[in-house]
Amino acid sequence: MARLAIWLLVLLAAPAIARPSWDFVATFPAKQGDPVEVQATLSGETGPVRLCTPRDGAGQYFHDLKAGEQFVAPDADDPDCWSLRAPRGGLRLSYRVELATEADDSHDPDRAASIHGTFVFEEDAILLSPAPRPTGEYTIEFRLPAGVEVEAPWERLSPTRFRTSWEQYEMSSYVAVGTLRRLGEVPVRGGAFALTAIGPAGRVKDETLRSWVRRAGASVANFYQGLPAPRVEALLVGEDCSDHGGIFGTTLRNGRPSVVLFYCADAPDDAFADDWVATHEFVHLGNPRLGHRVPWFTEGSATYYQDVLRARSGERSPAQMWGDLYDGFHRFCAPVDGLSLRDESDGLRRRHRYQRVYWGAACLFFRVDVAIRLRTHGEQSLDTVMRTLLKKSRAEPLEERDLLDALDAAAGEPIANESLVAKEPFALAPLFHELGIEPVGEELVKLHDDAPLARVRQQMFQADP
Numbered sequence: 040m041a042r043l044a045i046w047l048l049v050l051l052a053a054p055a056i057a058r059p060s061w062d063f064v065a066t067f068p069a070k071q072g073d074p075v076e077v078q079a080t081l082s083g084e085t086g087p088v089r090l091c092t093p094r095d096g097a098g099q100y101f102h103d104l105k106a107g108e109q110f111v112a113p114d115a116d117d118p119d120c121w122s123l124r125a126p127r128g129g130l131r132l133s134y135r136v137e138l139a140t141e142a143d144d145s146h147d148p149d150r151a152a153s154i155h156g157t158f159v160f161e162e163d164a165i166l167l168s169p170a171p172r173p174t175g176e177y178t179i180e181f182r183l184p185a186g187v188e189v190e191a192p193w194e195r196l197s198p199t200r201f202r203t204s205w206e207q208y209e210m211s212s213y214v215a216v217g218t219l220r221r222l223g224e225v226p227v228r229g230g231a232f233a234l235t236a237i238g239p240a241g242r243v244k245d246e247t248l249r250s251w252v253r254r255a256g257a258s259v260a261n262f263y264q265g266l267p268a269p270r271v272e273a274l275l276v277g278e279d280c281s282d283h284g285g286i287f288g289t290t291l292r293n294g295r296p297s298v299v300l301f302y303c304a305d306a307p308d309d310a311f312a313d314d315w316v317a318t319h320e321f322v323h324l325g326n327p328r329l330g331h332r333v334p335w336f337t338e339g340s341a342t343y344y345q346d347v348l349r350a351r352s353g354e355r356s357p358a359q360m361w362g363d364l365y366d367g368f369h370r371f372c373a374p375v376d377g378l379s380l381r382d383e384s385d386g387l388r389r390r391h392r393y394q395r396v397y398w399g400a401a402c403l404f405f406r407v408d409v410a411i412r413l414r415t416h417g418e419q420s421l422d423t424v425m426r427t428l429l430k431k432s433r434a435e436p437l438e439e440r441d442l443l444d445a446l447d448a449a450a451g452e453p454i455a456n457e458s459l460v461a462k463e464p465f466a467l468a469p470l471f472h473e474l475g476i477e478p479v480g481e482e483l484v485k486l487h488d489d490a491p492l493a494r495v496r497q498q499m500f501q502a503d504p
Protein backbone atom coordinates (compact mmCIF):
# COMPACT_ATOMS: atom_id res chain seq x y z
CA MET A 40 0.00 0.00 0.00
CA ALA A 41 2.81 2.34 0.99
CA ARG A 42 4.62 1.59 -2.24
CA LEU A 43 1.48 2.33 -4.27
CA ALA A 44 1.11 5.65 -2.46
CA ILE A 45 4.69 6.61 -3.29
CA TRP A 46 4.20 5.69 -6.94
CA LEU A 47 1.04 7.74 -7.10
CA LEU A 48 2.93 10.67 -5.62
CA VAL A 49 5.71 10.30 -8.18
CA LEU A 50 3.21 10.13 -11.02
CA LEU A 51 1.35 13.19 -9.80
CA ALA A 52 4.56 15.15 -9.24
CA ALA A 53 6.13 14.32 -12.63
CA PRO A 54 5.71 17.11 -15.15
CA ALA A 55 3.36 16.11 -17.96
CA ILE A 56 5.43 15.21 -21.01
CA ALA A 57 3.31 16.40 -23.89
CA ARG A 58 3.42 14.11 -26.85
CA PRO A 59 4.24 16.07 -30.00
CA SER A 60 1.06 16.65 -31.93
CA TRP A 61 0.30 18.10 -35.35
CA ASP A 62 -2.74 20.06 -36.47
CA PHE A 63 -3.20 21.11 -40.11
CA VAL A 64 -5.49 23.64 -41.73
CA ALA A 65 -5.82 23.42 -45.53
CA THR A 66 -7.46 26.42 -47.18
CA PHE A 67 -8.73 25.72 -50.68
CA PRO A 68 -8.86 28.67 -53.10
CA ALA A 69 -12.05 30.22 -54.44
CA LYS A 70 -10.36 30.49 -57.83
CA GLN A 71 -9.61 27.23 -59.64
CA GLY A 72 -5.89 26.84 -60.21
CA ASP A 73 -4.73 28.92 -57.25
CA PRO A 74 -2.60 27.10 -54.68
CA VAL A 75 -3.90 25.41 -51.54
CA GLU A 76 -2.59 27.21 -48.44
CA VAL A 77 -1.61 24.90 -45.61
CA GLN A 78 -0.85 25.87 -42.03
CA ALA A 79 0.57 23.38 -39.60
CA THR A 80 1.04 23.64 -35.86
CA LEU A 81 3.38 21.38 -33.94
CA SER A 82 2.88 21.34 -30.20
CA GLY A 83 4.90 19.63 -27.53
CA GLU A 84 8.28 19.26 -29.18
CA THR A 85 11.37 21.41 -29.44
CA GLY A 86 14.45 20.76 -31.49
CA PRO A 87 15.16 19.85 -35.09
CA VAL A 88 12.24 18.94 -37.36
CA ARG A 89 12.49 17.65 -40.89
CA LEU A 90 9.44 17.75 -43.13
CA CYS A 91 9.25 15.82 -46.39
CA THR A 92 6.88 14.82 -49.12
CA PRO A 93 7.18 11.04 -49.35
CA ARG A 94 7.12 10.95 -53.16
CA ASP A 95 10.25 11.56 -55.15
CA GLY A 96 10.10 14.83 -57.04
CA ALA A 97 6.81 16.02 -55.49
CA GLY A 98 8.69 18.79 -53.66
CA GLN A 99 8.31 20.90 -56.82
CA TYR A 100 4.62 21.43 -55.97
CA PHE A 101 5.33 22.79 -52.44
CA HIS A 102 6.30 26.46 -52.20
CA ASP A 103 6.98 29.29 -49.76
CA LEU A 104 7.46 27.19 -46.65
CA LYS A 105 7.69 29.50 -43.67
CA ALA A 106 8.39 28.79 -40.00
CA GLY A 107 6.68 31.70 -38.29
CA GLU A 108 7.59 34.57 -40.61
CA GLN A 109 10.87 33.04 -41.74
CA PHE A 110 11.16 31.44 -45.18
CA VAL A 111 12.84 28.03 -45.17
CA ALA A 112 14.60 26.73 -48.29
CA PRO A 113 14.42 23.05 -49.26
CA ASP A 114 17.34 20.91 -48.11
CA ALA A 115 20.36 21.24 -50.38
CA ASP A 116 20.69 17.46 -50.68
CA ASP A 117 16.95 16.75 -51.08
CA PRO A 118 14.46 19.15 -52.72
CA ASP A 119 11.57 17.08 -51.26
CA CYS A 120 12.52 17.95 -47.65
CA TRP A 121 12.79 21.04 -45.42
CA SER A 122 14.79 21.15 -42.18
CA LEU A 123 14.01 23.58 -39.39
CA ARG A 124 13.99 23.91 -35.61
CA ALA A 125 10.92 23.89 -33.43
CA PRO A 126 11.31 26.55 -30.73
CA ARG A 127 10.06 26.15 -27.18
CA GLY A 128 6.33 26.73 -27.17
CA GLY A 129 5.70 24.99 -30.46
CA LEU A 130 6.11 25.58 -34.15
CA ARG A 131 3.75 27.25 -36.60
CA LEU A 132 4.48 26.87 -40.23
CA SER A 133 2.80 27.51 -43.53
CA TYR A 134 3.29 26.56 -47.15
CA ARG A 135 1.47 26.54 -50.49
CA VAL A 136 0.71 23.51 -52.65
CA GLU A 137 0.12 23.68 -56.41
CA LEU A 138 -2.52 20.95 -56.28
CA ALA A 139 -4.14 22.00 -59.59
CA THR A 140 -0.78 21.82 -61.40
CA GLU A 141 -0.06 18.46 -59.87
CA ALA A 142 -3.52 17.20 -60.91
CA ASP A 143 -2.88 18.43 -64.47
CA ASP A 144 0.48 16.66 -64.50
CA SER A 145 -0.67 13.33 -63.09
CA HIS A 146 -4.43 12.89 -63.82
CA ASP A 147 -4.22 10.08 -61.30
CA PRO A 148 -6.10 9.85 -57.99
CA ASP A 149 -3.09 7.94 -56.65
CA ARG A 150 -1.39 11.31 -56.72
CA ALA A 151 -3.97 13.98 -57.63
CA ALA A 152 -6.67 14.31 -60.26
CA SER A 153 -9.13 17.07 -61.09
CA ILE A 154 -12.54 15.89 -62.27
CA HIS A 155 -14.63 18.78 -63.57
CA GLY A 156 -12.99 20.96 -60.92
CA THR A 157 -13.31 18.44 -58.06
CA PHE A 158 -9.99 17.21 -56.69
CA VAL A 159 -9.43 13.55 -55.82
CA PHE A 160 -6.04 13.02 -54.22
CA GLU A 161 -4.09 11.18 -51.55
CA GLU A 162 -3.35 13.13 -48.38
CA ASP A 163 0.38 13.32 -49.02
CA ALA A 164 -0.39 15.51 -52.05
CA ILE A 165 -1.08 18.38 -49.64
CA LEU A 166 0.37 17.31 -46.27
CA LEU A 167 4.10 17.22 -45.61
CA SER A 168 5.12 14.56 -43.14
CA PRO A 169 7.74 14.75 -40.39
CA ALA A 170 10.70 12.49 -41.16
CA PRO A 171 11.14 10.05 -39.56
CA ARG A 172 7.38 9.65 -39.55
CA PRO A 173 5.84 9.87 -36.09
CA THR A 174 3.11 7.61 -34.76
CA GLY A 175 -0.21 8.73 -33.33
CA GLU A 176 -2.96 11.03 -34.45
CA TYR A 177 -3.14 14.40 -36.14
CA THR A 178 -6.06 16.61 -37.14
CA ILE A 179 -6.85 18.39 -40.39
CA GLU A 180 -9.38 21.11 -41.01
CA PHE A 181 -10.46 22.09 -44.51
CA ARG A 182 -11.42 25.74 -45.12
CA LEU A 183 -13.47 25.69 -48.28
CA PRO A 184 -15.20 28.18 -50.55
CA ALA A 185 -19.01 28.24 -50.54
CA GLY A 186 -20.56 25.13 -52.10
CA VAL A 187 -17.34 23.09 -51.83
CA GLU A 188 -17.35 19.98 -49.64
CA VAL A 189 -14.81 17.42 -48.49
CA GLU A 190 -14.96 13.64 -48.14
CA ALA A 191 -12.31 11.45 -46.52
CA PRO A 192 -12.43 8.05 -44.81
CA TRP A 193 -11.18 9.46 -41.49
CA GLU A 194 -12.92 10.19 -38.19
CA ARG A 195 -15.08 13.23 -38.87
CA LEU A 196 -15.06 15.80 -36.05
CA SER A 197 -17.20 18.34 -37.94
CA PRO A 198 -18.32 18.72 -41.58
CA THR A 199 -14.84 20.03 -42.45
CA ARG A 200 -12.56 18.73 -39.68
CA PHE A 201 -11.10 15.23 -39.30
CA ARG A 202 -8.88 13.23 -37.00
CA THR A 203 -6.58 10.66 -38.60
CA SER A 204 -3.17 9.16 -37.90
CA TRP A 205 0.35 9.00 -39.25
CA GLU A 206 -0.13 5.24 -39.61
CA GLN A 207 -3.07 5.98 -41.95
CA TYR A 208 -0.93 8.56 -43.80
CA GLU A 209 1.55 5.76 -44.44
CA MET A 210 -1.28 3.54 -45.78
CA SER A 211 -2.90 6.46 -47.67
CA SER A 212 -6.49 7.57 -48.22
CA TYR A 213 -8.43 9.07 -51.10
CA VAL A 214 -9.72 12.55 -50.33
CA ALA A 215 -12.26 14.43 -52.46
CA VAL A 216 -12.69 18.20 -52.35
CA GLY A 217 -15.19 19.93 -54.63
CA THR A 218 -18.79 19.46 -55.72
CA LEU A 219 -19.91 16.22 -54.08
CA ARG A 220 -23.21 14.32 -54.38
CA ARG A 221 -23.73 12.21 -51.29
CA LEU A 222 -25.58 9.01 -52.12
CA GLY A 223 -25.80 7.70 -48.57
CA GLU A 224 -24.64 4.39 -47.15
CA VAL A 225 -25.10 0.94 -48.64
CA PRO A 226 -25.09 -1.63 -45.83
CA VAL A 227 -23.68 -5.12 -46.49
CA ARG A 228 -22.73 -8.01 -44.21
CA GLY A 229 -20.36 -6.67 -41.52
CA GLY A 230 -20.26 -3.02 -42.61
CA ALA A 231 -21.27 -0.39 -45.13
CA PHE A 232 -20.07 1.53 -48.16
CA ALA A 233 -20.37 5.33 -47.90
CA LEU A 234 -21.08 6.61 -51.42
CA THR A 235 -20.11 9.97 -52.87
CA ALA A 236 -20.60 10.79 -56.55
CA ILE A 237 -18.32 13.21 -58.39
CA GLY A 238 -18.50 14.68 -61.87
CA PRO A 239 -21.47 15.05 -64.22
CA ALA A 240 -24.70 13.40 -63.06
CA GLY A 241 -25.41 12.25 -66.64
CA ARG A 242 -28.36 9.97 -67.21
CA VAL A 243 -27.25 7.29 -64.73
CA LYS A 244 -29.68 7.35 -61.82
CA ASP A 245 -28.39 7.53 -58.25
CA GLU A 246 -30.25 4.32 -57.49
CA THR A 247 -28.38 2.56 -60.32
CA LEU A 248 -25.08 3.58 -58.70
CA ARG A 249 -26.29 2.38 -55.30
CA SER A 250 -27.38 -1.00 -56.62
CA TRP A 251 -24.10 -1.32 -58.55
CA VAL A 252 -22.15 -0.99 -55.29
CA ARG A 253 -24.71 -3.03 -53.35
CA ARG A 254 -24.52 -6.04 -55.67
CA ALA A 255 -20.72 -6.16 -55.91
CA GLY A 256 -20.27 -5.18 -52.25
CA ALA A 257 -22.67 -7.83 -50.98
CA SER A 258 -21.01 -10.69 -52.86
CA VAL A 259 -17.54 -9.62 -51.71
CA ALA A 260 -18.72 -9.15 -48.10
CA ASN A 261 -20.23 -12.65 -48.18
CA PHE A 262 -16.99 -14.03 -49.60
CA TYR A 263 -14.92 -12.57 -46.74
CA GLN A 264 -17.70 -13.50 -44.26
CA GLY A 265 -18.05 -9.81 -43.45
CA LEU A 266 -16.80 -6.62 -45.11
CA PRO A 267 -13.06 -6.40 -44.22
CA ALA A 268 -13.61 -2.93 -42.66
CA PRO A 269 -16.73 -1.54 -40.98
CA ARG A 270 -16.89 1.44 -43.35
CA VAL A 271 -15.55 1.77 -46.86
CA GLU A 272 -15.49 5.16 -48.56
CA ALA A 273 -16.47 4.80 -52.22
CA LEU A 274 -15.93 7.77 -54.55
CA LEU A 275 -17.89 7.27 -57.79
CA VAL A 276 -16.44 9.39 -60.54
CA GLY A 277 -18.64 9.99 -63.61
CA GLU A 278 -16.92 10.38 -66.98
CA ASP A 279 -18.38 11.74 -70.22
CA CYS A 280 -19.04 8.41 -71.92
CA SER A 281 -21.82 5.88 -72.38
CA ASP A 282 -20.27 2.60 -73.48
CA HIS A 283 -19.41 1.07 -70.08
CA GLY A 284 -20.76 0.84 -66.56
CA GLY A 285 -17.51 0.69 -64.58
CA ILE A 286 -14.41 1.88 -66.46
CA PHE A 287 -11.69 1.26 -63.92
CA GLY A 288 -11.04 1.65 -60.24
CA THR A 289 -8.40 1.89 -57.59
CA THR A 290 -8.43 0.77 -53.95
CA LEU A 291 -6.52 1.73 -50.81
CA ARG A 292 -7.41 -1.15 -48.57
CA ASN A 293 -5.38 -0.71 -45.38
CA GLY A 294 -6.65 0.95 -42.22
CA ARG A 295 -9.73 2.96 -43.14
CA PRO A 296 -10.22 1.89 -46.75
CA SER A 297 -11.21 4.06 -49.69
CA VAL A 298 -12.05 3.16 -53.27
CA VAL A 299 -12.40 5.26 -56.43
CA LEU A 300 -14.61 3.81 -59.17
CA PHE A 301 -14.79 5.52 -62.55
CA TYR A 302 -17.98 4.97 -64.55
CA CYS A 303 -19.64 6.28 -67.70
CA ALA A 304 -22.16 8.91 -66.59
CA ASP A 305 -24.37 8.23 -69.64
CA ALA A 306 -24.26 4.43 -69.57
CA PRO A 307 -27.54 2.48 -69.75
CA ASP A 308 -28.58 0.56 -66.63
CA ASP A 309 -27.70 -2.84 -68.08
CA ALA A 310 -24.07 -1.74 -68.52
CA PHE A 311 -23.78 -1.87 -64.72
CA ALA A 312 -25.39 -5.31 -64.50
CA ASP A 313 -22.56 -6.52 -66.73
CA ASP A 314 -19.76 -4.80 -64.79
CA TRP A 315 -16.70 -6.49 -63.28
CA VAL A 316 -14.79 -3.39 -62.13
CA ALA A 317 -16.62 -2.93 -58.80
CA THR A 318 -16.28 -6.62 -57.86
CA HIS A 319 -12.58 -6.57 -58.75
CA GLU A 320 -11.87 -3.47 -56.63
CA PHE A 321 -13.89 -4.71 -53.66
CA VAL A 322 -12.02 -8.06 -53.66
CA HIS A 323 -8.89 -5.93 -53.08
CA LEU A 324 -10.43 -4.74 -49.78
CA GLY A 325 -9.72 -8.18 -48.34
CA ASN A 326 -6.28 -8.75 -49.84
CA PRO A 327 -3.89 -9.31 -46.94
CA ARG A 328 -1.77 -6.49 -45.57
CA LEU A 329 1.65 -6.90 -47.18
CA GLY A 330 5.14 -5.73 -46.24
CA HIS A 331 5.94 -5.19 -49.93
CA ARG A 332 3.90 -4.98 -53.10
CA VAL A 333 3.13 -8.39 -54.64
CA PRO A 334 1.20 -7.51 -57.83
CA TRP A 335 0.72 -11.08 -59.02
CA PHE A 336 -0.99 -11.98 -55.74
CA THR A 337 -3.28 -8.95 -55.34
CA GLU A 338 -4.21 -8.60 -59.01
CA GLY A 339 -4.41 -12.33 -59.74
CA SER A 340 -6.78 -12.97 -56.84
CA ALA A 341 -9.00 -9.97 -57.76
CA THR A 342 -9.09 -11.07 -61.40
CA TYR A 343 -9.98 -14.67 -60.55
CA TYR A 344 -12.68 -13.74 -58.04
CA GLN A 345 -14.20 -10.95 -60.17
CA ASP A 346 -15.60 -13.79 -62.30
CA VAL A 347 -16.08 -16.44 -59.60
CA LEU A 348 -18.10 -14.08 -57.38
CA ARG A 349 -20.28 -12.80 -60.21
CA ALA A 350 -21.15 -16.39 -61.05
CA ARG A 351 -21.86 -17.15 -57.38
CA SER A 352 -24.18 -14.15 -57.03
CA GLY A 353 -26.06 -15.16 -60.16
CA GLU A 354 -25.16 -11.91 -61.95
CA ARG A 355 -23.67 -14.02 -64.73
CA SER A 356 -24.28 -17.61 -65.74
CA PRO A 357 -21.66 -20.33 -65.07
CA ALA A 358 -21.17 -20.76 -68.83
CA GLN A 359 -20.55 -17.04 -69.29
CA MET A 360 -18.01 -16.88 -66.48
CA TRP A 361 -16.22 -20.11 -67.45
CA GLY A 362 -16.09 -18.68 -70.97
CA ASP A 363 -14.44 -15.53 -69.68
CA LEU A 364 -12.02 -17.42 -67.40
CA TYR A 365 -11.13 -19.86 -70.16
CA ASP A 366 -10.43 -17.00 -72.54
CA GLY A 367 -8.19 -15.18 -70.02
CA PHE A 368 -6.25 -18.31 -69.05
CA HIS A 369 -5.93 -19.46 -72.63
CA ARG A 370 -4.37 -16.16 -73.67
CA PHE A 371 -2.27 -15.19 -70.66
CA CYS A 372 -1.40 -18.27 -68.59
CA ALA A 373 1.71 -19.17 -70.58
CA PRO A 374 5.05 -17.37 -70.16
CA VAL A 375 6.02 -15.07 -73.04
CA ASP A 376 9.60 -14.35 -74.17
CA GLY A 377 10.95 -16.73 -71.51
CA LEU A 378 9.73 -14.41 -68.69
CA SER A 379 8.15 -16.04 -65.66
CA LEU A 380 5.08 -14.66 -63.91
CA ARG A 381 7.37 -13.38 -61.15
CA ASP A 382 9.58 -11.58 -63.72
CA GLU A 383 6.48 -9.98 -65.23
CA SER A 384 5.02 -9.10 -61.81
CA ASP A 385 8.27 -7.52 -60.59
CA GLY A 386 8.60 -5.61 -63.87
CA LEU A 387 4.93 -4.61 -64.16
CA ARG A 388 5.55 -0.88 -63.83
CA ARG A 389 8.29 -1.04 -66.43
CA ARG A 390 6.80 -3.43 -69.01
CA HIS A 391 3.10 -2.69 -68.44
CA ARG A 392 2.07 -6.24 -69.39
CA TYR A 393 -0.95 -6.04 -67.13
CA GLN A 394 -3.01 -8.77 -68.77
CA ARG A 395 -0.20 -11.27 -68.46
CA VAL A 396 0.22 -10.54 -64.74
CA TYR A 397 -3.50 -10.24 -63.90
CA TRP A 398 -4.66 -13.26 -65.90
CA GLY A 399 -1.46 -15.30 -65.57
CA ALA A 400 -1.81 -15.06 -61.80
CA ALA A 401 -5.58 -15.67 -61.97
CA CYS A 402 -4.65 -18.91 -63.74
CA LEU A 403 -2.28 -19.78 -60.88
CA PHE A 404 -5.11 -19.21 -58.38
CA PHE A 405 -7.49 -21.31 -60.46
CA ARG A 406 -5.09 -24.27 -60.44
CA VAL A 407 -4.46 -23.89 -56.70
CA ASP A 408 -8.23 -23.71 -56.06
CA VAL A 409 -8.85 -26.98 -57.95
CA ALA A 410 -5.95 -28.69 -56.14
CA ILE A 411 -7.19 -27.64 -52.67
CA ARG A 412 -10.71 -28.85 -53.45
CA LEU A 413 -9.40 -32.20 -54.69
CA ARG A 414 -7.02 -32.71 -51.77
CA THR A 415 -9.65 -31.87 -49.13
CA HIS A 416 -12.56 -33.54 -50.95
CA GLY A 417 -14.38 -30.21 -51.10
CA GLU A 418 -13.87 -29.42 -47.39
CA GLN A 419 -11.64 -26.43 -48.19
CA SER A 420 -10.92 -24.14 -51.11
CA LEU A 421 -8.94 -21.09 -52.13
CA ASP A 422 -11.64 -19.08 -50.31
CA THR A 423 -10.44 -20.58 -47.03
CA VAL A 424 -6.83 -19.57 -47.74
CA MET A 425 -7.79 -16.01 -48.74
CA ARG A 426 -9.75 -15.49 -45.53
CA THR A 427 -6.99 -17.03 -43.38
CA LEU A 428 -4.31 -14.82 -44.96
CA LEU A 429 -6.39 -11.69 -44.34
CA LYS A 430 -6.82 -12.66 -40.71
CA LYS A 431 -3.13 -13.47 -40.27
CA SER A 432 -2.02 -10.20 -41.85
CA ARG A 433 -3.96 -8.17 -39.30
CA ALA A 434 -1.37 -9.16 -36.69
CA GLU A 435 1.62 -8.54 -38.93
CA PRO A 436 2.05 -7.68 -42.63
CA LEU A 437 2.84 -10.72 -44.76
CA GLU A 438 5.60 -11.23 -47.31
CA GLU A 439 5.47 -13.02 -50.65
CA ARG A 440 7.01 -16.11 -49.05
CA ASP A 441 4.12 -16.36 -46.56
CA LEU A 442 1.60 -16.18 -49.41
CA LEU A 443 3.32 -18.86 -51.47
CA ASP A 444 3.75 -21.16 -48.47
CA ALA A 445 0.07 -20.85 -47.56
CA LEU A 446 -1.10 -21.57 -51.11
CA ASP A 447 1.17 -24.57 -51.58
CA ALA A 448 0.45 -26.00 -48.13
CA ALA A 449 -3.28 -25.85 -48.87
CA ALA A 450 -2.82 -27.33 -52.35
CA GLY A 451 -0.57 -30.10 -50.98
CA GLU A 452 1.89 -29.54 -53.84
CA PRO A 453 4.12 -26.64 -54.93
CA ILE A 454 1.75 -25.34 -57.63
CA ALA A 455 2.07 -21.67 -56.65
CA ASN A 456 5.85 -21.72 -56.34
CA GLU A 457 6.30 -23.59 -59.60
CA SER A 458 3.77 -21.52 -61.56
CA LEU A 459 5.41 -18.33 -60.41
CA VAL A 460 8.87 -19.19 -61.71
CA ALA A 461 7.90 -21.37 -64.72
CA LYS A 462 9.35 -20.21 -68.02
CA GLU A 463 7.61 -22.90 -70.05
CA PRO A 464 3.85 -23.15 -70.59
CA PHE A 465 1.75 -25.56 -68.54
CA ALA A 466 -0.67 -27.78 -70.45
CA LEU A 467 -4.09 -26.53 -69.33
CA ALA A 468 -6.20 -28.53 -71.81
CA PRO A 469 -6.29 -31.76 -69.74
CA LEU A 470 -7.48 -29.86 -66.64
CA PHE A 471 -10.28 -28.14 -68.57
CA HIS A 472 -11.23 -31.46 -70.08
CA GLU A 473 -11.49 -33.12 -66.66
CA LEU A 474 -13.55 -30.21 -65.33
CA GLY A 475 -15.91 -30.55 -68.28
CA ILE A 476 -15.12 -27.16 -69.87
CA GLU A 477 -15.02 -27.37 -73.65
CA PRO A 478 -14.12 -24.27 -75.69
CA VAL A 479 -16.53 -23.85 -78.61
CA GLY A 480 -15.79 -20.26 -79.74
CA GLU A 481 -14.40 -16.95 -78.61
CA GLU A 482 -15.24 -16.66 -74.89
CA LEU A 483 -17.74 -19.47 -75.45
CA VAL A 484 -17.58 -22.79 -73.66
CA LYS A 485 -19.82 -25.79 -73.33
CA LEU A 486 -20.07 -27.30 -69.84
CA HIS A 487 -20.25 -31.09 -69.47
CA ASP A 488 -21.80 -32.44 -66.29
CA ASP A 489 -20.57 -35.97 -66.93
CA ALA A 490 -16.89 -34.96 -66.80
CA PRO A 491 -14.81 -36.56 -64.00
CA LEU A 492 -14.39 -33.25 -62.10
CA ALA A 493 -17.73 -31.66 -63.05
CA ARG A 494 -18.77 -31.62 -59.39
CA VAL A 495 -15.63 -29.65 -58.43
CA ARG A 496 -16.33 -27.17 -61.24
CA GLN A 497 -19.88 -26.67 -60.01
CA GLN A 498 -18.75 -26.21 -56.41
CA MET A 499 -16.31 -23.47 -57.43
CA PHE A 500 -19.29 -21.29 -58.31
CA GLN A 501 -21.12 -22.06 -55.08
CA ALA A 502 -20.47 -20.13 -51.87
CA ASP A 503 -18.42 -21.91 -49.14
CA PRO A 504 -16.27 -23.59 -48.23
Ligand SMILES: [Zn+2]
Nearest residue numbers: 319323338341
Ligand atom coordinates in the same frame (compact mmCIF):
# COMPACT_ATOMS: atom_id res chain seq x y z
ZN1 LIG B 1 -6.79 -4.63 -59.24
